[in-house]
Amino acid sequence: MDMKQHDTPLLDALIRHVETHDSYFHVPGHKQGRFFDKGGRPYFEEILKLDLTEVGELDDLHEPTGVILEAQRLAAHAFGATQTWFLVGGSTVGNLALVKTVCAPGDGIVVQRNSHKSVFNGCVLAGARPVYLQPARDAATGVYAGVSAEQLRGTLKRHPNVKAVFLTNPNYYGMAQPVDELAAVCERFGVPLIVDEAHGAHFSVHPQLPRSAIVSGATAVVQSAHKMLPAMTMTAMVHAHGTSAFREKLQVALTQLQSSSPSYPLLASLDLARKYYATQARCDVEKSLPVVKWLRDEINGRGEWKALSPDDPYKLILQRPGWSGYEIAAGLRSEGVPLELSDSANGLAVLPLGLGVRECDVLLQAVDRWSDKARVPKGSTWDVPPLDLPDVSVDLPLSQVVQQDGEWCPLEHAAGRIAKRAVLPYPPGIPVVLPGETFSRRVVEYIQFLLSYGARFQGVKVTPSNTYVEVVK
Numbered sequence: 001m002d003m004k005q006h007d008t009p010l011l012d013a014l015i016r017h018v019e020t021h022d023s024y025f026h027v028p029g030h031k032q033g034r035f036f037d038k039g040g041r042p043y044f045e046e047i048l049k050l051d052l053t054e055v056g057e058l059d060d061l062h063e064p065t066g067v068i069l070e071a072q073r074l075a076a077h078a079f080g081a082t083q084t085w086f087l088v089g090g091s092t093v094g095n096l097a098l099v100k101t102v103c104a105p106g107d108g109i110v111v112q113r114n115s116h117k118s119v120f121n122g123c124v125l126a127g128a129r130p131v132y133l134q135p136a137r138d139a140a141t142g143v144y145a146g147v148s149a150e151q152l153r154g155t156l157k158r159h160p161n162v163k164a165v166f167l168t169n170p171n172y173y174g175m176a177q178p179v180d181e182l183a184a185v186c187e188r189f190g191v192p193l194i195v196d197e198a199h200g201a202h203f204s205v206h207p208q209l210p211r212s213a214i215v216s217g218a219t220a221v222v223q224s225a226h227k228m229l230p231a232m233t234m235t236a237m238v239h240a241h242g243t244s245a246f247r248e249k250l251q252v253a254l255t256q257l258q259s260s261s262p263s264y265p266l267l268a269s270l271d272l273a274r275k276y277y278a279t280q281a282r283c284d285v286e287k288s289l290p291v292v293k294w295l296r297d298e299i300n301g302r303g304e305w306k307a308l309s310p311d312d313p314y315k316l317i318l319q320r321p322g323w324s325g326y327e328i329a330a331g332l333r334s335e336g337v338p339l340e341l342s343d344s345a346n347g348l349a350v351l352p353l354g355l356g357v358r359e360c361d362v363l364l365q366a367v368d369r370w371s372d373k374a375r376v377p378k379g380s381t382w383d384v385p386p387l388d389l390p391d392v393s394v395d396l397p398l399s400q401v402v403q404q405d406g407e408w409c410p411l412e413h414a415a416g417r418i419a420k421r422a423v424l425p426y427p428p429g430i431p432v433v434l435p436g437e438t439f440s441r442r443v444v445e446y447i448q449f450l451l452s453y454g455a456r457f458q459g460v461k462v463t464p465s466n467t468y469v470e471v472v473k
Contacts, residue, residue: 002077002278004074005074005077005078005274005275005278005279006275006279007074007275008071008268008271008272008275009067009070009071009074009271010059010067010068010070010071010264010267010268010270010271011268011271011272012067013057013058013059013066013067014050014052014058014264014268015050016057017052017055017056017057017058018032018049018050018052021055021056023052023055026053026055027053027261028051028052028053030048030051032048032049032051032052033045033048033049033051036048047265050264050265050268051263051264051265052264053261053264058264061086061088061258061262061267062254062255062258062260068086068267071086071267071270071271071274072084072085072086074271074274074278075237075239075270075274076239078274078277078278079204079212079214079223079237079239079274079277080204080212080214080215080239081214081221081239081240081241082240082241082242082247083239083240083247084237084238084239084240085237085238085240085250085251085254086235086237086267086270087222087235087236087237087238087254087258088234088235088258088259088262088263088266088267089234089236089257089258089259090224090226090234090235090236091116091118091196091198091222091223091224091236092116092118092121093236093254093257093258094222094236094237094238094254095116095118095119095121095122095166095196095222096118096121096122096125096253096257097122097238097250097253097254097256097257098122098166098194098220098222098238098250098253099119099122099123099125099126099128099166099194100122100125100126100253100256100257101220101246101249101250101253102163102164102192102194103123103126103127103128103163103164104126104127104163105126105127105128105399106127106128106129107126107127107128107129107162107163108128108129108130108131108159108161108162108163109123109128109129109130109131109162109163109164109165109166110130110131110132110133110152110155110156110159110162110164110165110166110191111123111130111131111132111133111166112132112133112135112146112147112166112167112168113132113133113134113135113144114135114144114168114171114430115166115167115168115196115430116168116196116198116428116429116430117422117424117429117430117431117458118196118429119166119168119196120398120422120431120434120435123398123399124398124399124402124435125399126399127399127400128163128398130398131155131159131162133147133151133152133155133167134147134151135147136148138173138175138310140308140310141173141308141310141317141319141345141346142343142344142345142346143171143173143175143343143346144171144430145171145175145177145310146167146168146169146171146175146176146177146178147167147177147182148178149178149181149182149184149185152165152182152185152186153185153188153189156185156186156189156191160189162191163191163192164191164192164193164194164219165182165186165191165192165193165194166194166195166196167179167182167193167194167195167196168195168196168197169195169196169197169200169213170197170199170200170210170311170312170315171199171428172199172315172341172348172427172428172430173310173315173317173346173348174199174309174310174311174312174313174314174315174317175310175311175312176200176203176210176310176311176312179193179195179211179213179216179217179218180211180216180217182217183213183216183217183218184217186217186219187217192219192220192242192246193213193217193218193219194218194219194220194221195213195214195218195220195221195222196222197212197213197214197221197222197223198222198223198224198227198236199224199227199228199312199315200212200213200223200228200312201223201224201225201227201228201229201237201273201277202228202229202277202281202285202314202353203312205277205281205282205285206281206282206285206286206289208285208289208313209285209312209313210311210312214239214240214241218241219240219241219242219246220238220239220240220241220242220246220250221238221239221240222236222237222238223236223237223238223239224236225237225269225270225273227350228314228350228353229273229276229277229281229353230269230272230273230276231266231269231270231272231273232265232266232269234263234266235266235267235269235270235273237270238250238254281353284353284354285353287354288351288352288353288354288355288356289313291355291356291357291360292309292313292314292316292351292355293313294360295307295316295351295355295360295363295364296308296309296313296316298360298364299316299318299364299367302367302368302371304320304321304322304371305318305319305320305367305371306318306319306320306321307319313351314350314351314352314353314355315348315349315350315351316348316349316350316351317346317347317348318339318346318347318348318349319345319346319347323374324342324344324345324453325342325343325344325345325346325347325348326342326343326344326453326454326455327374327453328342328346328347329341329342329347330454331370331373331374332347332363332366332367332370334370335365335366335369335370336366337362337363337366340427341427341428343425343450343455344449344450344453349363398434398435398436401418401420401435401436401472402420402421402435404420404472404473405472405473406420406421406470406471406472406473407470407471407473408461408468408469408470408471409468409469409470409471410466410467410468411444411447411448411460411466411467411468411469412444412448412467414439414444414469414471415439415440415441415443415444416438416439417438417439417471417472418436418437418438418439418471418472419433419434419435419436419437419438419439419469419470419471419472420435420470420471420472420473421435421459421469421470422434422435422458422459423447423457423458423459423460423469424457424458424459425450425455425456425457426456426457426458429458431459432446432447433459433469439469439471447460447469448467451467
């Protein structure tokens, strides 16, 4: 291991600045917390000392030459990339920038249909024409997972002029794809493979975890450091190989899309997360993997419960026959343990890489308390089977669809109408309907079913009298 991975150049520069400078005469207006609200100050004051701007040796995220550049180079070395960029707008801004990098208006791009909404929004901003890849569904959970190399090969043969392939690895539930096989297909067809690896920042840190996409042949990869590494919310990284021209275009796109006033506490937390990944994460995973297995076995030993971890052991899928995932999440939340997300059949717990027995006991006790209170099954939720995502391509660029005039239509009358706005349960943020796709009666019933179980949606307007979706006028 490179001993420099113990260094934190950006954090060290911030601390030196705090210790040697008064910050009265530049932004931000709270002046390192001195003029912050008194009621909130006790909760914010330590972090406000580091909430600085591009002064002195603190460098510039958009044209780094000093400590930010050094921190990003350390990250590239740690994660196995040619070049790495720090992001303060989450994986979302990385996905937007990557689509913009590979596509000009009118260009085609192969997109996995169960991608995060930010990938489709990237197509809108770039004026790209997505060609959708229909993912396979995992039989045990009903969740859409990945695509096969054979499927990708067939799609590229039918669409030889696409500029890139954009896949997701892993999905929200920790189901991984054979990225090395998919990357080999892309290389054969001469197109870059871009991967949204928001939930896989910890991959490759231990041999029992899946390999990360950036070391499996992908051209560029986005990772949300804040999801699985100890970094602050909204932090992410883009790792890239590719030509220098590709990386220069990506740099320009990130400069256009990221804030010109990036948060230094967020950037410094990325510096620390990289240090953790490079120096401590493997040890934590080595110690916690037996604990993770013990937790899964304990839950499965409770008879009516199932605990699954398809590829990533730190994503724990919870099922209780006769109960929807929404009911599972609500039940555990009532016992003081909120889960990450839920769907019609599953609740999802995201486990820390340093999981210990104490954290396991918190979850197990909540499971036992709720099980004692809620013993009567309410009937299987699988009477409405999971939705088949539309296996179509939009005839117009998404950017043209969303610019058309729209109107709010009662959901029960939406069948046969063309969507102007994406409709997606959030989390996980996977669109049920995309702009340009037609609402079918099955889609309408599926949305109504999820709403009846308490799912939260984006792109749906709920009023006391009715529920509406936006359609092309």
